[in-house]
Amino acid sequence: MVSMLLALGGGAAAAYVLRGHDNAPSAVSWVDVRPEVGGKAIDAVLARHAEAVKRKDLGGWMADVDQRDSGFVQRQRQQFENLTKMPFAELSFERTAQSAPKMAAFLPSQLFDQYHAAVKVVAVTVRHRIDGVDSKPVATPWLAVFGYSQGRWVIAGDGVGKDLPTGEAGQPWDAAGAITVVRNDRVVAVLSADAGGDAGRTLLQLAETGLQQVAAVRPNGWDGKVLLTAVTDRKIFDTYFAESQDRVAQVAAIAVPYYSGVAEWSARPAYATTRVVFNPSELSAPKAELQHDLTHEFTHAAMGPVTGPYTPRWVVEGFAEYVAYKDGKFNAAGIRQALGDIKIDKFPTDKEFYDEPRNYVSGWLACRMIAETYGQAKLVAFYEAFQRLSEVESVAREVLGVGRDQLEQQWRDYVAKQRG
Template identity: 45%
Template sequence: MPSQYRPASVPQAPPAPSSYTPGYAYPSIPRQPAGYPANPYEPLRYTAPVAYPPVVLPPPTRPSRWPLAVVVALVLAVLGAGGGAVALGAFDRNVAVAWEVGQGRPGAPAATNRDGALGDLLNRRGTAVLGKDQAAFLADVDRSDPTWVKRQETIFANLQKLPLTAYGLKLHADRAYDSAVPPALRERFGDQARAVGVTVTYQIEGIDTEPVAVPWVPVFAPVDGRWTLVGEAGPDKELPTGVGGQPWDGEAITVQRSDHVTGVFSAGRDNPAKILNLAEKALGRVAVVRPAGWVGKVFVIATRDRKVFDAYFGDNPERVDQVAAIAVPHYNEVHNWGSSNRYAATRVIFNPDQLDEDQLQLGDDLTHEFTHAAMAPVTSGWTPTWLVEGFAEYVSYKGANIQQSKLREALRGVSTADLLAGEEFYDEPANYLTGWLACRMISEKWSEAKLIALYEGFQSTSNEDAVINKVLGISRDALVKQWQEYVARQRA
């Protein structure tokens, strides 16, 4: 993974459009078979077409103007409502769906076996969220640890602030993570402690066209003769990516929205209006290039709680500081546990340490990440990395007045041996620069429409030569040669 930044010599992009075209109707996201790598760093190699995997890039800090991209920690969902940023507070809504929750149902007899009892507990918990009943939400929580009870109170309050149209919990009794039970709980409950996978299904009003599924691994144990929620598993590398990284996890939040963005922020610790304004402008820039084919709205998580962001780096905790943000695709099933995952939505989550960057920097980062979200429905594990990242940079800098002398300086010593299609792309930050130039060259020589068609061509094949030949009418080798010559001209 890259640990450097976009060269400072690349000039800033011009001011972005302030809004979308009034009245534009953004279509819903198309559906396709989808998969998901085990973590944000897994190479983009799959055996079947898949939806867009997470993209991880370095932060826009240090004395440089050209940051590599942002990806995960804020949940900004773009809503279709009009008007400026408005505090949602305890969002007033009609909850339309109580999603599948375990094996029990409201009013059903108490289950006699462990898994049945846990299913009933989860059912009660999901019903309590939809019914805004804190007492019922806490009824199955172990009361012996005040810190644990306080955390549950915060989670409940956070869930009530989210504009949910669906919420539910489903037990996966065959997904045991007992090795991840915290030592204190293991010491207290011994082998009775049970860490088990649970799918949390939720839907954000105005953003999601269907519920999305995320993982949770709670710890249950018998307390006073009945199964009780006593804690949560982790941290542990065996846990599914995203455990602990949801918008309700962590500290108290506030939820605010603008016309096309819904954002989750730390309560009282930031100025959400600034990020919402930047996000709207960034979406406008993306809409110029990609006005259709995606939902046109974004859900962003921008909290100051580092644990929420760190949840996506279980296998590589040392890389957290190298990443400004991540764009995380979500599916109708938890990717680790599902057999027929279907892409549903993309979340953008910020590194808390990057929230204080200057507005121009954040604006470019948002444009880059929102481009990933816009292209997610047509991105597969076969889409070459140079094209995924280069296209996001292309949109971010589209229309910018690039100073040739600065570009020439930035290209000094940069390799153009090949356009990299896999994980090795991230080994060298300059690949973002050369990937951007490849996309800019294709747009100039063949048209922006052809560039987009090339991007869309990898939904059913990984054969770069075949797709390039079909769309551009030349071989991959010829494209690489033209790109090399194009970069050489920028150096001249």
């Protein structure tokens, strides 16, 4: 196949030689790639896509989808059906300016060949608000591949690669199979359609209990409502571990913060909410384990508005464990077994925290010690202070009246006492 690019007016237009068969070109189609021209056409496609979801118009959705790849067509049909089941209060697909070379890295090679280079990856912000859950619009990413076919731009595929923006291909409507949505006043849970009614009811009951446990510690400062994804499609969960696949089996669920803009595409996006995504392998776990996991992740959602780059991992995870285990009773033998031979010396650094699963236990005991010694309100204030201060030393002195060294000594003494 022959492909020719002619630059006119500083690259404002491109000419592609398109073949009707293998022997000779049948037509030359001029594709104007100026943003104000091609961009408007793509904006119109995205607007029609959003309108199709709102109207539950499958024909309108599929009208802008290239029909040549049967597999992609089927995936688009399923995505449309899943989108129409989501309780959106708002939904839009917005083209987001990104550099062409950056986006080209996500272009599947077969689509480049199929469209004779008349194809590009477009950064799309899926801006939405879940009815009854979100107080602010949430931005999630979609890398849409647009190809020029028969005189118009059509959706031809999805971007691929290792460095996809957080949440790309990880939304509940991206599930390969059909979904179902169950809800109560404070939780919207998305499950696979074949999960069964009992699974949905059980999950909602556990989620409601988890939210009550979180509200007992953190009653204000967040929406108090959560979108929970618990589908069996592995890729929805695995998407969030693209660069750390070794950790997937160790994580029961993940709390994902989202912002007013896609974090990787925005300079200073404002925090909007936290979504919770379950590891499919954990959905059959005992109820007590599921209850703990839900409460832990909901705590992350509750603290999302006050969690920043300076909040230590031992505080983030230790606080979530404190809430999840707050009403539990533990004996010295159980704590000794959970800690094993881990050395309690200095608070673990962020870099090393996740390398040792028992750091969750030591972080829990640190937060429990602060709550028991200084009061639960001081523990919450200690967490919140990292919005303004970047070091444990300064936060401990301001909130607790002690320095880091003294706080670590109190922690060591407390752990030794709990071990018996």
